[in-house]
Amino acid sequence: xxxxxxxxxxxxxxxxxxxxxxxxxxxxxxxxxxxxxxxxxxxxxxxxxxxxxxxxxxxxxxxxxxxxxxxxxxxxxxxxxxxxxxxxxxxxxxxxxxxxxxxxxxxxxxxxxxxxxxxxxxxxxxxxxxxxxxxxxxxxxxxxxxxxxxxxxxxxxxxxxxxxxxxxxxxxxxxxxxxxxxxxxxxxxxxxxxxxxxxxxxxxxxxxxxxxxxxxxxxxxxxxxxxxxxxxxxxxxxxxxxxxxxxxxxxxxxxxxxxxxxxxxxxxxxxxxxxxxxxxxxxxxxxxxxxxxxxxxxxxxxxxxxxxxxxxxxxxxxxxxxxxxxxxxxxxxxxxxxxxxxxxxxxxxxxxxxxxxxxxxxxxxxxxxxxxxxxxxxxxxxxxxxxxxxxxxxxxxxxxxxxxxxxxxxxxxxxxxxxxxxxxxxxxxxxxxxxxxxxxxxxxxxxxxxxxxxxxxxxxxxxxxxxxxxxxxxxxxxxxxxxxxxxxxxxxxxxxxxxxxxxxxxxxxxxxxxxxxxxxxxxxxxxxxxxxxxxxxxxxxxxxxxxxxxxxxxxxxxxxxxxxxxxxxxxxxxxxxxxxxxxxxxxxxxxxxxxxxxxxxxxxxxxxxxxxxxxxxxxxxxxxxxxxxxxxxxxxxxxxxxxxxxxxxxxxxxxxxxxxxxxx
Numbered sequence: 001x002x003x004x005x006x007x008x009x010x011x012x013x014x015x016x017x018x019x020x021x022x023x024x025x026x027x028x029x030x031x032x033x034x035x036x037x038x039x040x041x042x043x044x045x046x047x048x049x050x051x052x053x054x055x056x057x058x059x060x061x062x063x064x065x066x067x068x069x070x071x072x073x074x075x076x077x078x079x080x081x082x083x084x085x086x087x088x089x090x091x092x093x094x095x096x097x098x099x100x101x102x103x104x105x106x107x108x109x110x111x112x113x114x115x116x117x118x119x120x121x122x123x124x125x126x127x128x129x130x131x132x133x134x135x136x137x138x139x140x141x142x143x144x145x146x147x148x149x150x151x152x153x154x155x156x157x158x159x160x161x162x163x164x165x166x167x168x169x170x171x172x173x174x175x176x177x178x179x180x181x182x183x184x185x186x187x188x189x190x191x192x193x194x195x196x197x198x199x200x201x202x203x204x205x206x207x208x209x210x211x212x213x214x215x216x217x218x219x220x221x222x223x224x225x226x227x228x229x230x231x232x233x234x235x236x237x238x239x240x241x242x243x244x245x246x247x248x249x250x251x252x253x254x255x256x257x258x259x260x261x262x263x264x265x266x267x268x269x270x271x272x273x274x275x276x277x278x279x280x281x282x283x284x285x286x287x288x289x290x291x292x293x294x295x296x297x298x299x300x301x302x303x304x305x306x307x308x309x310x311x312x313x314x315x316x317x318x319x320x321x322x323x324x325x326x327x328x329x330x331x332x333x334x335x336x337x338x339x340x341x342x343x344x345x346x347x348x349x350x351x352x353x354x355x356x357x358x359x360x361x362x363x364x365x366x367x368x369x370x371x372x373x374x375x376x377x378x379x380x381x382x383x384x385x386x387x388x389x390x391x392x393x394x395x396x397x398x399x400x401x402x403x404x405x406x407x408x409x410x411x412x413x414x415x416x417x418x419x420x421x422x423x424x425x426x427x428x429x430x431x432x433x434x435x436x437x438x439x440x441x442x443x444x445x446x447x448x449x450x451x452x453x454x455x456x457x458x459x460x461x462x463x464x465x466x467x468x469x470x471x472x473x474x475x476x477x478x479x480x481x482x483x484x485x486x487x488x489x490x491x492x493x494x495x496x497x498x499x500x501x502x503x504x505x506x507x508x509x510x511x512x513x514x515x516x517x518x519x520x521x522x523x524x525x526x527x528x529x530x531x532x533x534x535x536x537x538x539x540x541x542x543x544x545x546x547x548x549x550x551x552x553x554x555x556x557x558x559x560x561x562x563x564x565x566x567x568x569x570x571x572x573x574x575x576x577x578x579x580x581x582x583x584x585x586x587x588x589x590x591x592x593x594x595x596x597x598x599x600x601x602x603x604x605x606x607x608x609x610x611x612x613x614x615x616x617x618x619x620x621x622x623x624x625x626x627x628x629x630x631x632x633x634x635x636x637x638x639x640x641x642x643x644x645x646x647x648x649x650x651x652x653x654x655x656x657x658x659x660x661x662x663x664x
Contacts, residue, residue, distance in 0.1 A: 041072030072119035147179030189220025298617035307606030310646025336596030345501035356394035358473030456510035613638035
C-alpha cells in the first residue's frame with residue numbers, strides 16, 4: 001500500500017483553488033446598529049416628506065418627523081449626555097441641539113434632514129471602522145478551521161486547528177491551506193505565500209523549509225511539524241498587535257481632542273453671539289435662530305476630529321498584512337519622521353546563521369575540499385554548536401556522505417574530537433588546537449587561519465591523528481536584500497545608515513562594505529549602542545534602530561523608533577521594539593517608512609479639506625444666508641470625504657506605491 005506522500009496527487013484546478021480560498025470577512029451594513037437606526041430614520045423622513053409635499057395634514061406627517069428625530073438622534077444625544085457627565089462637550093450633542101432648535105422655530109423638515117444626514121454620516125463612519133477591522137480580523141480566516149493530523153502508525157484524524165500543539169505532524173494535501181506555522185518534514189510542493197509575505201509567485205518548499213498558517217499548498221503533498229501554537233502564529237500575532245494599535249491615539253489626535261473641547265465651548269459662545277447680536281439690532285427671532293443653528297452645524301469640528309486616525313490605522317492594517325507589525329498609531333506616525341537609521345549586524349543586516357565560506361585543505365594532507373568537509377562534518381555531526389551546524393549543513397548542501405563516528409567528545413571553547421573510520425579527528429579553534437606547535441604544517445595552518453580571520457571569517461581547524469589537514473572559514477551571510485535596503489534608507493532619510501555591532505571590527509567592516517555602509521561602530525557593548533543613539537538624538541536626529549538581540553533592547557528603547565527582526569528576535573527585543581518585522585524581510589523597513597509618510601500626508605490633506613469646508617461654510621453663513629439643508633450637506637459631506645480619504649491606505653496599491661517610493 002503506497003504511503004500518503006507517494007500517492008498521486010489530485011490536480012489543483014481553478015475551482016479547487018477557489019474552494020480553498022479563505023472567505024472574506026465583510027461586515028454587512030445592517031449588522032451595525034448605527035446603520036439600522038439611520039435606515040429607519042431615513043425611511044421615516046422620506047414618508048413624512050412625501051406626505052408633507054402632497055398636502056397631507058400635519059397630524060399625518062408630524063408624528064413621523066418626531067420618530068425621525070427619535071430614531072436618528074437618540075444615540076448621539078445619549079452619547080453627548082454621557083460626555084457631559086465627564087465634563088466634556090460632545091459635538092454629536094451640538095448637532096442634536098441644532099436640529100431641535102430648528103424644529104422649535106418651525107423648521108421641522110430641516111431639523112429632520114439634519115438628523116437623517118448626521119445619522120447616515122455616523123453609520124458610514126461606523127461602517128468604515130468595521131471594514132478596517134475586517135481587513136485585520138480577516139487575516140484569521142486565512143487559516144483553515146480544521147487540519148489533518150497524523151497519529152501513531154500514520155493514522156489520520158481531522159482536528160480543529162485551534163487545538164493543534166507544538167510537535168504535531170500535519171498532512172497537507174494538494175490545494176489545501178496550511179493549518180499552522182511549522183516546518184516541512186517530508187514531501188515537496190510549491191506554496192502560495194502571497195497572503196503572508198506578498199510574494200507574487202509560489203515558493204518551492206521541501207524538507208526543512210518553514211511554512212505558515214493560511215498559505216495555500218500547490219500540487220504536492222507535505223508533512224509538516226507544528227512549531228507554533230495557533231495563538232503564536234504569524235497571522236494571530238498580526239491580528240493581536242494591530243488590534244492593540246487600534247486602541248491607541250497618535251500625538252496629533254490627542255492634540256486635536258484637546259483643541260476640540262475648547263473649540264466646542266468657543267463654538268457655543270459664538271453661536272450665542274450669532275443669535276443675540278442680530279436680534280439686538282432688530283432682526284426677527286426666527287431668522288436669527290435659524291442662522292445661529294446653521295452656524296453651529298457648519299462650524300462643528302467633526303471632519304477635523306476624523307482627519308487623523310483613519311489614515312494611521314489603515315496604514316497599520318496594511319503594514320500588518322505585509323508582515324510588519326506596528327504596535328500603535330503613535331509609532332506609525334513617528335516612523336515617517338525618522339531621518340537616521342542604525343542597524344545591528346548579526347541577525348539584522350545578516351541572516352544570523354553562520355555559513356561555511358572557505359574550505360582550505362593544507363598541502364600534504366592529500367584531501368580534496370569535499371573530503372576535508374566530509375571529515376569535519378562527521379566529527380561535528382553530534383554537536384549542537386552553531387559552527388558545527390554550519391559545517392554539517394555545508395556538507396549536506398554538497399550532497400556529501402557523512403561517515404558514522406565513535407567516541408565523540410566536546411570541549412567547550414576548544415572543539416570536538418571523534419573517531420572517524422578508525423582515525424582520530426579533532427575540529428576546533430586553531431589557537432587551542434595549535435597551542436605550542438612549531439612544526440611546518442602547524443605554521444602553515446596558523447598563517448592560513450590568520451589570513452581568513454583578517455577577512456572577517458571565523459576559522460575552524462581540522463586535525464587527523466593530531467596533524468593539521470585543513471582550515472574552514474565560517475561567516476554570517478549578508479541578507480540578500482541588505483544592500484538594496486541600505487540604499488533605499490539613505491534615499492528616504494537623506495543620511496547614510498550606520499552599523500552598530502558588538503562584533504569584531506574586521507568582520508563588521510567587511511559586511512558593511514558589502515552592504516554599502518560607511519559609518520561602522522564595532523565592538524560595542526549594549527550601553528555603547530545606547531550612547532551612539534543618544535549622540536544622534538542630541539544632534540537633533542530622529543533615529544530608527546533595527547535589531548534583534550537582547551543586547552539591542554536598550555538601544556531600541558532609547559531610539560526615537562525601534563524595529564525588531566521577528567523570526568530570530570529575542571523576547572526582550574520584541575517587547576521593547578515599537579514595530580516587528582515578522583518575516584525578517586529587511587526590505588520592508590523602507591516600505592513602512594514610506595507608508596507612514598503617506599499616512600502623514602493624508603492627515604494633512606484631511607485637515608486642509610476640513611478647514612476649507614468649515615471656513616467656507618462659516619463665512620457663507622455669516623456674510624450671506626446659508627440654507628440649513630445646504631449647510632448640513634456641506635458639513636456631513638466633508639466628514640464623509642475625510643473618512644473615506646483616510647481609508648485609501650488599506651489598499652494593496654498603497655503598499656506597492658510605498659515600495660516604489662522607497663526604491664527611487
